Amino acid sequence: MVQKDMTKDKIIEASWELLQQEGLESFSMRKLSKKLNLTVSSIYWHFASKEAIFQELIHQVIGEINISLTQNTWQEQLLEYGYAISEVLRSRPYSAQLLMAYPPKAPNYLKLIDNLLKIIEHLDASHEYKFYTISVYLNYIINFEMDLMYLKLNSDKEDLLSTADRLKTSAPLLHQMKQEGIFNKLGHRNMFDYGLHVLINGFESNLT
Amino acid sequence: MVQKDMTKDKIIEASWELLQQEGLESFSMRKLSKKLNLTVSSIYWHFASKEAIFQELIHQVIGEINISLTQNTWQEQLLEYGYAISEVLRSRPYSAQLLMAYPPKAPNYLKLIDNLLKIIEHLDASHEYKFYTISVYLNYIINFEMDLMYLKLNSDKEDLLSTADRLKTSAPLLHQMKQEGIFNKLGHRNMFDYGLHVLINGFESNLT
DNA sequence: ACCTGAACACCGTTCAAGT
């Protein structure tokens, strides 16, 4: 058998398409079955559940992260990795939402965490703090990509923040910032960079 | 009219109960109606949608944050606020999930963001960076409480990480940490503190 | 002003039955 599980691959392929079109919330097995010209029940022959499909998607997207760690301080390596993760998540719409919705379980996800732990392994801190450091780091990256997706979706309708005049008196600073149009500059690369540096500098002054 | 909207209050009260019992995912209008001895459709007379109920919950829980800013540096104030937010979120099960699921919209939520912005208002940075700083800060706190909830729910079944032997070779560091039982120490207060200090120290070295 | 009943258009998952 040269080719194995062709339909399984097709289901995953169609799932990526459906996810891009519908988002995580509106992704349904019935829509997926229509896309594949299959019955819903036959999808269940290939995958045990909807979550099993999602776990496979998570496995794949994280497998697409490719990185060559040329830099040698752990700070530089975390930066490089951060960019690489961010890039892959952006190339697969709603994959950040997927990572947020389910705890790490896919083999590639666990391997990624292990690789990140290796980067800070030599530092003088307990395993708890190291693990937690990587959690905070990953949460930051995933959250950034999630917010970015949200901003992209709502860039047309202008009430990113309730447009009411109430805002002017109850949250004057926020109101002012909104008037200045800062929400158009939020998802930019320099923001991502700033946050990543905040974390890494923070790790530096607290981990050792 | 001395008392206004008694049923509206009852619906909110029952919603808190239902949220605690079922979590966000399993919260349904039909279950809520049963709890209230009402029809589903009559709930819709009081609230336009399920989200409208959730927005009211968000409004309430954030309104419960009470804080007396005795400290005077912005770093100390962000710390104090962080503890206060964390405490309220923990007192209302699944409220962190609620905040994650919906963008800031409830009046009290916007007011909170404004108060936090005020704390760093005097710093020498652009409004974009200040707003983003507060976003990162809030995301951290909310995420911590979410993860804590998840840990609490899964403390019984031991496969917090896939228990497979595969882990030993593909993610050896993670495997080792798991053996050491670090996952029992993750949700603790010193972890929250560490992360909050990481952020604040990071802000300090990047914002100015 | 407030509530009911019934319906619409969906869900994820299971399972006997087919080929």
Place this chain on the structure above:
DNA sequence: ACCTGAACACCGTTCAAGT
């Protein structure tokens, strides 16, 4: 080994009709 049809037990929301 793979797929179908039908069913089960749910969803959020709407709306004419009641009091």
